[in-house]
Amino acid sequence: MEVKLDLMNKINCGDTLDLMKNIESNSVHLAITSPPYNVGKDYDSHNDLMEYDEYLNWLTKVWIETKRVLIDGGRFALNVGPTGIRDFRPLHHDLSNRLREIGMIFRAEILWYKQTMLKRTAWGSWKSPSNPHIIPSWEYVLIFSNNSMKLEGDKTKSDITRDEFLNFSDGHWNILPVTKNRKGHPAPFPEELIYRLIKYYSYEDNTILDMFGGTGTVASVAAKNNRNFIHIDISKEYCEIASNRIKKID
Numbered sequence: 001m002e003v004k005l006d007l008m009n010k011i012n013c014g015d016t017l018d019l020m021k022n023i024e025s026n027s028v029h030l031a032i033t034s035p036p037y038n039v040g041k042d043y044d045s046h047n048d049l050m051e052y053d054e055y056l057n058w059l060t061k062v063w064i065e066t067k068r069v070l071i072d073g074g075r076f077a078l079n080v081g082p083t084g085i086r087d088f089r090p091l092h093h094d095l096s097n098r099l100r101e102i103g104m105i106f107r108a109e110i111l112w113y114k115q116t117m118l119k120r121t122a123w124g125s126w127k128s129p130s131n132p133h134i135i136p137s138w139e140y141v142l143i144f145s146n147n148s149m150k151l152e153g154d155k156t157k158s159d160i161t162r163d164e165f166l167n168f169s170d171g172h173w174n175i176l177p178v179t180k181n182r183k184g185h186p187a188p189f190p191e192e193l194i195y196r197l198i199k200y201y202s203y204e205d206n207t208i209l210d211m212f213g214g215t216g217t218v219a220s221v222a223a224k225n226n227r228n229f230i231h232i233d234i235s236k237e238y239c240e241i242a243s244n245r246i247k248k249i250d
């Protein structure tokens with residue numbers, strides 16, 4: 001019989017499809033991730049420029065595994081950018097369609113307003129309607145539910161405050177991105193973004209998965225807020241950064 005690895009509350013370094021096989025079905029309450037966007041970012045151990053269909057097919061395999069490990073009522077929060085001005089592909093629509101095709105319930109989009117325009121001069125035709133671009137100053141967090149909208153849980157383990165609930169229920173979230181590269185990672189999450197998702201969508205003692213965990217923001221915020229975490233990333237360098245972050249919490 002094949003022995004499964006225990007991935008819980010550990011930084012697990014390896015390919016996500018290989019490692020996710022070790023996660024029990026129906027055991028995760030909330031998955032939060034930001035996958036590689038396939039825009040040619042300079043990751044340590046990943047080709048971020050695949051053919052588009054190959055890229056979508058690969059991520060769909062990861063989403064099928066995600067659905068398998070989520071409990072009924074479990075949520076998936078997928079951070080993804082809006083339509084880019086290089087290839088004009090609506091990745092957020094394409095990924096949503098794939099997730100709906102495999103049976104996930106689409107329930108909301110949060111608009112993460114980053115208050116920054118990275119390429120402020122990339123407006124296409126300047127002061128002319130001939131070919132102007134919309135410059136993305138935001139990203140989405142798309143929220144899906146697995147099989148049921150309702151997540152059962154112990155009421156005494158709900159730890160969101162009244163003011164947080166009021167504030168986070170407005171889906172326009174103004175959060176500054178992490179500007180300085182966290183030891184070379186091109187796209188780390190800001191902790192505030194993850195804090196809001198974890199508080200809004202999970203109970204204390206729930207299990208939170210990030211299958212493209214990078215420098216461990218999800219793991220770290222989960223641990224600080226009395227949740228279990230499962231962290232997976234293929235890069236040894238990023239896993240080491242994540243391990244150091246987790247060690248500092250104990």
Ligand SMILES: C[S@@+](CC[C@H](N)C(=O)[O-])C[C@H]1O[C@@H](n2cnc3c(N)ncnc32)[C@H](O)[C@@H]1O
Nearest residue numbers: 015016036046188189212214215217233234235
């Ligand atoms: C957008 S980044 C995630 C950053 C993370 N949210 C953070 O706060 O640091 C995507 C991550 O996916 C990882 N990755 C790419 N291909 C992978 C694979 N096949 N298996 C596991 N991780 C992978 C990359 O190493 C990268 O850290």
